[in-house]
Amino acid sequence: MRARTALLAAAALALALFPFVGGKFGVDFVTKTMVFAVLALSLELLVGQVGLVCFGQAAFFGIGAYAVVLLTPKAAAGPIWWLLPAAVAASALYALFVGALSIRTRGVYFIMVTLAFSQMAYYVAHDTPLGGGTDGIYLNFVPFAGPLDLAKAGHIYYFTLAALLAVFVFLAVLMRSRFGRALAGIRVNEQRMRAAGYSTYPYKLAAFVISGAIAGLAGALFAVKDGFVNPELMSWHISGTVLMMVILGGVGHLHGAVLGAFAFALLQELFKAQAIFGEFSKHWALGVGATIILVVALLPRGLAGRGSG
Amino acid sequence: MDLATFLVQCLNALQYGLLLFLIASGLTLIFGVMGVINLALGSFYMIGAYMAYALAPAFGGAAGLGFLATLGAGLVIAVVLGYVLEWAFFSFLYEREHLQQVLMTYGLILVFEEARSLTLGDDVHGVAVPEWLAGSIPLGGLMAYPVYRLFISGVCVLLALAMYAVLSRTRLGMAIRAGSSNREMVASLGVDVKRLFRVMFAAGVALATLAGMLAAPVSSVYPGMGNQVLIICFVVVVIGGLGSVRGAFAAALLVGAVDTFGKVLFPQAAGVLVYVLMAVVLLWRPEGLFKAT
Numbered sequence: 001m002r003a004r005t006a007l008l009a010a011a012a013l014a015l016a017l018f019p020f021v022g023g024k025f026g027v028d029f030v031t032k033t034m035v036f037a038v039l040a041l042s043l044e045l046l047v048g049q050v051g052l053v054c055f056g057q058a059a060f061f062g063i064g065a066y067a068v069v070l071l072t073p074k075a076a077a078g079p080i081w082w083l084l085p086a087a088v089a090a091s092a093l094y095a096l097f098v099g100a101l102s103i104r105t106r107g108v109y110f111i112m113v114t115l116a117f118s119q120m121a122y123y124v125a126h127d128t129p130l131g132g133g134t135d136g137i138y139l140n141f142v143p144f145a146g147p148l149d150l151a152k153a154g155h156i157y158y159f160t161l162a163a164l165l166a167v168f169v170f171l172a173v174l175m176r177s178r179f180g181r182a183l184a185g186i187r188v189n190e191q192r193m194r195a196a197g198y199s200t201y202p203y204k205l206a207a208f209v210i211s212g213a214i215a216g217l218a219g220a221l222f223a224v225k226d227g228f229v230n231p232e233l234m235s236w237h238i239s240g241t242v243l244m245m246v247i248l249g250g251v252g253h254l255h256g257a258v259l260g261a262f263a264f265a266l267l268q269e270l271f272k273a274q275a276i277f278g279e280f281s282k283h284w285a286l287g288v289g290a291t292i293i294l295v296v297a298l299l300p301r302g303l304a305g306r307g308s309g
Numbered sequence: 310m311d312l313a314t315f316l317v318q319c320l321n322a323l324q325y326g327l328l329l330f331l332i333a334s335g336l337t338l339i340f341g342v343m344g345v346i347n348l349a350l351g352s353f354y355m356i357g358a359y360m361a362y363a364l365a366p367a368f369g370g371a372a373g374l375g376f377l378a379t380l381g382a383g384l385v386i387a388v389v390l391g392y393v394l395e396w397a398f399f400s401f402l403y404e405r406e407h408l409q410q411v412l413m414t415y416g417l418i419l420v421f422e423e424a425r426s427l428t429l430g431d432d433v434h435g436v437a438v439p440e441w442l443a444g445s446i447p448l449g450g451l452m453a454y455p456v457y458r459l460f461i462s463g464v465c466v467l468l469a470l471a472m473y474a475v476l477s478r479t480r481l482g483m484a485i486r487a488g489s490s491n492r493e494m495v496a497s498l499g500v501d502v503k504r505l506f507r508v509m510f511a512a513g514v515a516l517a518t519l520a521g522m523l524a525a526p527v528s529s530v531y532p533g534m535g536n537q538v539l540i541i542c543f544v545v546v547v548i549g550g551l552g553s554v555r556g557a558f559a560a561a562l563l564v565g566a567v568d569t570f571g572k573v574l575f576p577q578a579a580g581v582l583v584y585v586l587m588a589v590v591l592l593w594r595p596e597g598l599f600k601a602t
Contacts (some may be wrong), residue, residue: 101588109596109597113591116584120584120588286419288416289419293416296413
C-alpha cells in the first residue's frame with residue numbers, strides 16, 4: 001500500500017518535471033493524454049468501481065467541450081473559474097437525465113442505452129445549427145485564468161495536470177468514503193446490498209452523475225487546449241477508445257485508467273512514428289491492434305492487474 | 310408519398326432489414342450461447358464486401374454464374390477464417406471477463422481494417438450487379454424496382470428459414486438453444502461445447518461475410534463500412550433481446566423500416582431515429598422485445 005502511494009507520487013512528480021525535458025511536441029502530447037486520462041478516470045468510476053459499463057462517455061465529454069465554447073462571450077475571453085464549473089454542470093445535468101433512465105437496465109442493455117443517448121447528443125450537435133453543425137466551432141478567445149495564460153503550452157500543461165491530480169485524489173477519497181464502500185458493495189453483489197437495506201438506485205445514479213461531471217471537465221479542458229470543437233468529440237469512437245483505455249489499464253484500479261490512457265496514447269504515437277516504421281507508419285492501427293491482442297492474451301487483468309489487489 | 314414510392318420504400322426497408330438480420334443473428338447467437346460480444350463481425354461484413362470486389366475477376370466477374378462462384382469461394386474462406394480465429398484468439402478467453410473478450414475483438418477490428426488497407430488499399434469500389442440479375446421490374450408509372458435487391462431479400466429469407474429449421478429441428482440446433490439458456494448445464498450433459506462454440510463462431514462469421522458480399526453491389530465497397538453496420542446490428546440485437554433469433558428478426562425488420570422511412574420522411578433526423586427507437590424500447594422493456602428463453 002505504502003509502496004503504491006510512493007509510486008503514484010513518483011509518477012505525479014515525473015509528470016510535473018516533464019515540461020523541463022520534453023520538447024514542444026512532447027508537452028502538447030502529454031497534455032492531450034492527461035485530458036484523456038481524466039476522461040478514462042471518469043469511466044473507471046463507473047466500470048471498475050460500480051460495475052456499470054457505460055458506452056456513452058463521449059456525450060458528456062463533448063457537452064463539456066461545447067459548453068466552454070458556447071458560453072464564451074462573442075467578443076471577449078470568459079473567466080475559466082466560471083466556464084469550467086458551467087461545463088461540468090452541463091455534463092452533470094445530461095448525465096442525470098441519461099442515468100435516471102438507463103440505470104433501470106442491466107448489462108449489455110445498459111451499454112446500449114448509454115450508447116443510444118450519446119448518439120442522440122451526437123446527432124443534435126451534428127444535424128442542428130446549435131453547435132455549428134458538422135463543421136464544429138472555434139473557441140475565439142482562450143479563457144482568462146488570472147495569472148495563468150492558458151494559450152501557452154506550459155500553462156495549460158500544469159493546469160491539466162492539476163485537474164488530473166485533483167480528480168484522482170477526489171476519486172480515491174470518494175471510494176474510501178461510506179458512499180464509495182456502498183458502490184463497491186453494489187458492484188460485488190447488488191442483491192445483497194438491497195437485502196442489507198440499501199436503496200441501490202440513488203447510489204448508482206449519483207455515481208453516474210459524478211462520472212458525467214468529470215467527463216465534462218475533461219471535455220472542457222480539451223476545448224480550452226485545442227480551441228476547437230466538432231461533433232466527432234461525441235462520436236461512439238471516443239466512447240469506445242476510452243473504454244478500451246480503461247480495460248487495457250486494468251479494470252478496478254484508478255491508476256489503471258491513467259496507465260491505460262498513457263499506454264494507449266504512447267502505442268499510437270509509437271506506431272505512428274515515421275522514424276521507426278517509415279512508410280509503414282501509415283498503418284499504425286495494425287501495430288496497436290496486434291499489441292492489444294497480445295495484452296489480452298498475456299495479461300488477463302490489464303496492465304495494472306499484476307500484483308496490486 | 311404515392312403508392313408506388315411507398316411500395317418501393319417498403320421493399321427497400323425489407324431488404325435492408327433482412328440484410329441486418331444476417332449479421333445480427335450471428336451476433337445474438339454467439340452472445341446467447343458463448344457469452345461473447347463479437348465486435349469483429351462488423352469487420353467480416355467489410356471483408357465480405359471486399360472479397361466480392363477482389364474475387365470477382367477470378368470467377369468471370371458479373372458474367373454468367375461468376376457471382377455465385379464468388380459467393381461460394383468467399384463463404385469457404387469465411388468459414389475457414391472463423392474456425393482459425395476461434396481456435397487462435399478465443400478458445401482460451403471463455404473463462405475470462407466479458408470485457409477482455411470485447412477488448413480482443415476490438416484489437417481484431419483494428420488489425421482487419423489495416424490488413425485490408427495493406428492488401429487492397431483504401432479506395433472506394435463499385436461491384437457490378439451480376440448480369441442475370443441486372444434488370445428491374447416496372448411498378449407502374451415511372452417507378453421500377455431492381456431485381457438484384459429482390460434477390461438479396463430472397464436469399465436472406467431462405468437463410469432465415471434454413472436457420473429456423475436448423476435451430477428447431479436438428480441436434481445441433483437443440484444444443485445451441487440449450488446453450489443459450491444454460492451453458493454449464495449443456496456442458497455437463499456431455500455436449501462437446503468446444504466444438505459447438507467453434508461451429509457457432511464460424512457460422513456467425515460466415516453469415517456476416519455473406520451479408521457483406523450480398524450488399525457489395527448495392528452499397529459499394531468502402532473502408533469503415535463494417536463499423537457503421539456493426540453499431541446498427543447491436544441496436545437490432547438489443548431491441549430484439551439478446552440471444553433471441555426471433556427477436557433479432559423482428560427487430561431487424563423494425564430497424565430497417567424506421568431507418569428507411571426516416572430517411573424519406575424526416576431527412577433531418579434520420580440518423581437519430583434508430584437510437585430513439587432503441588431507447589424507447591429498452592425503457593419500456595429493459596430486456597428487449599423477445600427475451601431469450
